[in-house]
Amino acid sequence: MTNTLHRYGDSESFRDDYILFAIPCRGKNDEGAVEKQRQFLRICARHKPANMGNGNFGSYRPCPELNPTVHWRRDTSQDYATVIEAVNKPGTVAAVFESREAAVAALREVIQADLGLSINMSTSVEGAHQCCQSTGLTRHSVEYSLGFWDPQDHLPNSQVLELSTMCGHGMVSFNMAKKMLDMVREGRRTPDQAVRTLARFCPCGVYNPIRAKRLLEQARTQQR
Amino acid sequence: MQIDPKKCVACGNCIPVCPMGAIYIDPAIQRATINYDECVECSTCFRGMSQEHLNPVLVRSVRRLAKLFRFRFEPEPDVCPTAAFVMEELEWPRIARRVFSDPLVEHKSTGIHGRGTEEVKTNDVAHRVGVGEAGYVIEFGRPGVGVRFRDIQKVTMALARLGVAFEAKNPITHLMTDQASGALKPDLLNEKILSAIVEIKSAVERVPEVLEAVQEASRQIDTVLAIGVSTRCDSSGGEKVLSGLLEEHGYTYHRAKTNLGLGRVTNVQKAKEAAGDQYLASVR
Numbered sequence: 001m002t003n004t005l006h007r008y009g010d011s012e013s014f015r016d017d018y019i020l021f022a023i024p025c026r027g028k029n030d031e032g033a034v035e036k037q038r039q040f041l042r043i044c045a046r047h048k049p050a051n052m053g054n055g056n057f058g059s060y061r062p063c064p065e066l067n068p069t070v071h072w073r074r075d076t077s078q079d080y081a082t083v084i085e086a087v088n089k090p091g092t093v094a095a096v097f098e099s100r101e102a103a104v105a106a107l108r109e110v111i112q113a114d115l116g117l118s119i120n121m122s123t124s125v126e127g128a129h130q131c132c133q134s135t136g137l138t139r140h141s142v143e144y145s146l147g148f149w150d151p152q153d154h155l156p157n158s159q160v161l162e163l164s165t166m167c168g169h170g171m172v173s174f175n176m177a178k179k180m181l182d183m184v185r186e187g188r189r190t191p192d193q194a195v196r197t198l199a200r201f202c203p204c205g206v207y208n209p210i211r212a213k214r215l216l217e218q219a220r221t222q223q224r
Numbered sequence: 225m226q227i228d229p230k231k232c233v234a235c236g237n238c239i240p241v242c243p244m245g246a247i248y249i250d251p252a253i254q255r256a257t258i259n260y261d262e263c264v265e266c267s268t269c270f271r272g273m274s275q276e277h278l279n280p281v282l283v284r285s286v287r288r289l290a291k292l293f294r295f296r297f298e299p300e301p302d303v304c305p306t307a308a309f310v311m312e313e314l315e316w317p318r319i320a321r322r323v324f325s326d327p328l329v330e331h332k333s334t335g336i337h338g339r340g341t342e343e344v345k346t347n348d349v350a351h352r353v354g355v356g357e358a359g360y361v362i363e364f365g366r367p368g369v370g371v372r373f374r375d376i377q378k379v380t381m382a383l384a385r386l387g388v389a390f391e392a393k394n395p396i397t398h399l400m401t402d403q404a405s406g407a408l409k410p411d412l413l414n415e416k417i418l419s420a421i422v423e424i425k426s427a428v429e430r431v432p433e434v435l436e437a438v439q440e441a442s443r444q445i446d447t448v449l450a451i452g453v454s455t456r457c458d459s460s461g462g463e464k465v466l467s468g469l470l471e472e473h474g475y476t477y478h479r480a481k482t483n484l485g486l487g488r489v490t491n492v493q494k495a496k497e498a499a500g501d502q503y504l505a506s507v508r
Contacts, residue, residue, distance in 0.1 A: 003327070004481065006366070006450040011478045025346035029490040056328060062274040062302065070276070071300055092345075111486065118346040118487035128482040138461030140485030141347040143361065143454035144470065144477040149439065150448045154369045165367050169327040170418050171268050174368045175240035179301060188298060197302050201241070201272040203328055 003168025004094070004122040004206050005145045008161040011124040017211045018103035018131070019122040020044065021094035022115065029116050033090040036115040041084045043113060044095035047106040053205015054083050055091040060199035060207070076196050083205065098210040100127060104134045111135060159219050163212055167202035176201065184216050185223075191216040225263055225270060229255045231308035233283045237301060238269050238309075243418060244370050256308070264370055264418045265314065266325035274300070275307040317411050320373075324395070325418035340421035341393045344454040348487040352391075353454055358428045358466060360388075361452035362438055364445075366419040373399075374413040375445035376420055380406035382441040383424055388434060391423035428455055428465055432473045452481075461485075 004019045022040040024033035041052060052059050059078035063070075087093060097103040103121070110119055121128045125144070132139055148155060155161060156174045163177035164170075180194035189197075191213045199207040227238075227247075232255040239247050239256070246262035247269065249255070283305055290297065299305070314322055323329050343361055344353055353359040362379065365371030376396065383390075384406030390397045401407050426434055431453060442449050455466040470477060 005361075005452050005479060006363070007479060008367075009478065014479060021345075023342060023345050025342060025349040025487065027491065028346070028349045029487060031491045062272055064275050064307075066274045066276045066303060068276055068278060070274070070303070074300070107484075115486070116488050116490040118342075118348055119484045120345050120481055121484060122479070122481045124478055125480045128480060132461060132482070132484065137484050137486075138459070139457045139463070139482050140461075141344040141353060141454060141456045141483040142463050142466075143344050143359070143452045143481045144467070145479045145481075146435075146451040146453060146470070146475050146477055148367065148448050148450050149442050151443045152446055152448075154448050155367070161367065168366070170243050170366055170368055171266070171272055171327070173241060173243040173245075173268070175242070175245060176301075179240045183301070189301075197300075200274070200302060201268060203271070 003204065005143060006148065006165060006168060008148070008158065008165045011126055013162065014124040014127060016098045016214065017123055017208050018097040018100060018127060019094055019206055020097070020103060020106060020110070021092055021120050021122070022117040023092045023120070024090045024117050030090040033117065034087055036117055037087045037090070037093045038084050039113060040110060040115060040117065041080070041087070041093050041095065043109045044106050045080045045084065046109070047097065047102045049095040049102070050098045050208055050210045051078070051096040051199065051205050052080055052083050052094065054087045054093050055204050056086065057083065057203055058199070058205020058207065059083055060196060060209070062200045094204065094206050096206055096208045098208070100131060104131050107131060107135050111137070157224050159215065159224050162215050163198065166207045166212060168206070169204065171201045171203060172198050172207070181216065181219050185220055225258055225265060225267065226310045226312055227256050227258060228308045228310050229253060231280050231306040232256050233280055233287060233306055235287070235299065235305060237299060237303060238273060241269050241273060241302065243268055243368055262416065264325040264416055265318070265322035266418050267311065267322070270309040270311050271328070273302050273304045276303060276305045277307050278305045280306045317415050320412055320415050321417050324420050340395070340423055341391055343423065344483050345481070346487060347456065347483050348485045349489060353425060353456055355456050356428055357455065358426055358431050359454040360424045360426070360434060361454070362422045362424070363450040364420050364422070365417065365447050366450050367448065369448045370416050370418055371420065371447040372414060372416050373408050375447055376422065377406065377408045377413065378445050379438065379441040380408065380422060382406070382437050383422070386434060386437055388424040388426045391425065394421065394423045396420055396422050428469070431466065431469050435473070435475065
């Protein structure tokens with residue numbers, strides 16, 4: 001899940017971005033992992049995550065067979081039950097929370113469940129430290145993001161980067177993020193509609209729609 | 225990836241969707257077309273867009289009529305109205321593009337989705353990065369720029385000269401013809417991918433030297449890098465050695481991935497082995 005490590009922003013901008021994920025280790029604790037992964041997701045689902053994914057798809061998904069009436073009546077509800085049921089092999093499962101309180105509450109229940117899988121948190125350095133203090137956990141290992149090195153000046157402005165890097169696999173293109181920023185500024189889409197469009201491109205369900213909505217609302221009046 | 229010209233209605237919805245900006249409307253045929261050399265086979269267009277299955281002739285007629293009267297279209301921005309994308313069977317070396325660019329394709333070398341290994345995510349069980357060691361996750365092409373293998377090779381060769389250890393299970397390591405020199409398979413060098421990760425390990429005190437080498441090599445290549453550096457925390461969960469070195473040498477970091485130490489060996493055979501292993505037994 002390096003795909004959650006390199007989100008663009010400073011510590012303050014991650015105040016509504018806490019990702020918990022569970023991962024089995026091949027040959028060490030992958031026997032019976034599928035049911036434990038489902039249990040992890042069921043626990044997270046009880047704490048109102050902003051998004052959730054099983055590595056293959058998240059709670060926002062594109063539809064391969066759209067009815068033409070979609071332009072007026074598109075189903076935009078989040079579907080956690082299918083995400084949980086569709087876990088079918090050992091791999092990473094993740095949930096995104098919009099507050100430290102929700103992440104800590106979910107983490108407490110995960111600790112009690114004693115799944116035996118590796119549990120990681122991806123957020124600001126301070127945010128993870130505070131979650132550990134709240135739950136009495138001692139960190140085992142830590143990986144710092146040193147951000148992007150761009151000596152040839154390829155990258156776009158910070159608003160586009162903030163939106164697009166929330167899918168670390170790069171499925172939310174710069175151009176799509178920019179298009180949604182423009183559509184929101186022009187009043188052609190609401191931030192909610194734009195967020196759902198962006199989140200559907202993230203196949204593993206770690207795109208944070210709450211943070212994206214906040215960024216789009218800010219961008220409406222503050223162009224960088 | 226291909227676009228079926230019989231189905232495409234040149235609505236242009238797919239153009240901003242492509243992470244590589246490889247789709248454009250070809251004025252000669254009035255259809256969306258893919259720049260085959262720039263396409264990294266990530267499948268974002270094929271999988272990420274929702275698909276209607278409308279009659280292309282009907283859609284083109286309606287669009288022509290609307291254009292005549294200067295109507296402004298407000299279509300759903302992530303829909304292909306005629307399901308015009310066609311996924312191709314790929315052969316070596318082009319298939320490397322899909323393997324490295326589509327996150328839903330599993331790397332045979334690691335058995336997991338994604339571009340690297342489990343890194344420190346399972347360090348509480350796998351002990352990949354030990355006390356006094358630093359693990360590096362050097363990602364090329366991300367975000368949104370892409371990279372050719374020839375540029376990756378420039379950096380792997382620079383790293384090889386430093387004598388660092390390449391992670392054996394990493395997909396890029398598998399593509400090396402010679403780990404001592406960092407050289408990659410020559411028939412891959414011109415292939416473009418969305419991103420790739422090189423994983424190495426060194427003693428923690430070598431972090432500034434290794435990062436300086438990566439920074440120097442990055443100036444010679446036409447892409448972006450995303451850098452992650454990891455280490456194991458002490459018994460109280462503290463970590464001052466690596467963070468101190470990073471701060472001393474001017475590297476800033478805001479975000480981190482934290483392994484919370486809740487994993488343990490549970491596979492039956494491995495658990496028996498672990499029972500006799502003092503090191504593993506101490507792990508929660």
